[in-house]
Amino acid sequence: MAVTTTLTWNEERSFQKLLGNVSLRLLYKSSVHGRSTVEMQNRCRCQGPIVTVIYHSNSIFGVFTLGHSSDMSESFTEPNASFFFSLQKNETMEMKTVVLNSTVTFYRNNLTFCFSSYYNQKLSLNFEESRIYIPRIFEEELIVKSHAKSTFLECEVFRVEGIKDEAGYINRITRAIQHRNSLLADVRAYSPYADLVSEIRILLLGPVGSGKSSFFNSVKSIFQGHLTRQAIVGSDVTSITEQYRIYSIKDGKNGQSLPFMLCDSMGLDEKEGVGLCVDDIPHILKGCVPDRYEFSPQKPITPKHPTFITSPSLKDRIHCVAYVFDINSMDNLSSKMVAKLKQIQKEVINCGVAQVALLTKVNNCNEVLQDNFLKMNKAMISQSQIQNVNKILGIPLSRILVVDNYASEREMDPVKDILILSALKQMFRATDDFLEDLPLE
Template sequence: MLCLFPTGIKDDTTYMRKVTRASKQRNRLLAELRAFKPKVDLISEICILLLGPVGSGKSSFINSVKSVFQGRLTRQAIVGSDDTSITEQYRIYSVKDGKDGKYLPFMLCDSMGLHEEEGVGLCVDDIPHILKGCVPDRYEFSPHKSITPDHPVFIASPSLKDKIHCVAYVLDINSISSITSKEVAKFKEVQKEVLNCGTALVVLLTKIDKCSEILQDNFLNMNNSMTSQNQIIKVSKMLDIPIYNIFMVENYASELELDPLKDTLILFVLRQMLRIVDDILEDLPLETGNLAPFPLLS
């Protein structure tokens, strides 16, 4: 009998029905994100900073988001698999809607990987400067010394639009149990700066096994599988971050074509981050032009 499905895809009507519905949901999410506008007029673009260990999928997430809006796979952000960080510059990536389309009102910021040892990876002292918008695009990081106000490229008076509005911790879901106490301590050190700046904070769990099993039929809620829930709860307790701010996502890695299931999950996570930022911006004291401190989590 003639096989109508590509190699590796089983003849499963339930699966194909899910793909069809995912395509419709992807288009709805694309339309919503294309029409998105920050609630605060002083901010034209939401800046999302990705932080996490080397190899967790920060650059891959950036490439995945850009790929969905480009309609083809793109690899602008350099991805590496070495133990040391491939990313050595601070990069701010705009997201363009299609080849000749407009730039969308959100940007993704990439940085060096966090490391448990001092003098390796991103210097924690750089974090406050990044959050406040004092670090320019393509700034060359030094693991041993943070940027200072007397640095020639230091932005002394950043505007509200230059600041980071959301920080996303990016973690490999398969390595949660291997996170050391030193790594947790560094995450919490960074977290204090994030919360003090009034910046939204979420977690992206990457490298999930099967995207099709994570998404429920309505493509809006995560699957309540025991494995997924256990990992989410573990991360929530470990980092003191609410469960509703923890998301699972499958980045594009070695694929050659886009997948509507992956697209849907990527777009869903992006939309949720933007919504969280909008909720925080509603409390913005416009008369001061500063973000209000975000309440510490219990």
């Protein structure tokens, strides 16, 4: 009879993604093979990189080790490139990690991971009594709760197949997860300047097919914890988006709305009478256009329209404009499109609204960021597409943002999330500058 893991499909996919879309082969399961460190060693020795998974109340956690056990004696130690992780059983299936270097010890039916970088803090399992000890520092960082008499429900060990056998590769993955989670916390904690509004509004403007609707879908996916397709996207030569949409973002399926909204507009076209009408722009910026307004390229909205908002307040206004471009088409913008963009920008400047540029469809996210994930590579900044945006619209390089939206993928990617969340943070900063500069009245 085949032995199966206790992990759900989604939980197993979370671990596989964490390690770079690898496959996991179950080697040991305590409830089947016996709660014995000797039996665990016999089944797991010389297997290469392994993941030890411990099931504990409402969380799943464990240790990945790049090395392996080659000794069958009752007690041995071996240093490993490793990290400690936890997976919270909530709607977002959020993964937490800490990059460490550990020594693994088997002794008298106890399994102990000693983390020297944390002053010899130890994670230990007593198989005879099903007891587990979790260092307090891990409880705080990985949101895992335990007490002196904590027990574990199950322990499984998997061989990790298809992983690059390099400690540097593992460190980059875990640093990406950590930085992504840090950015996620920053975005969740954002509050508009001086509480002038409860939610800021960011308008997405750009040529047809530039990725405006896909950007909204990507942002929503991050906060839902899985890929979503609320906004309709397509690759037609004419704009798929025909309505003005004001999208709020919820933190989780039933979570509270986050303090920002993304406003999706009809795509711009270089031809007159096609795509978003330039005369609609001032009304959108001033907050006069309602959600789900049906655009008409030949006939802009007027104060006589039945849904026209005649007295918009600050909360109804656009607080930041993000010009969205396909990075692969940036060098081929026609003179007519450039002229239309500059015409629109004049309206934006007249309203004093903050501005950023968003370049989508980057080919390789891993080449955009430096190893510390804090800055873009200099080679990326010097690319002609970014320089062209700076030249055409005069937007500072620090506010020309690069992302790769989720399109055909089936799984989330922490590096993509980093770029998207970093772009949001820059939009927030630009918006706060706008709000701070408003006249006192």
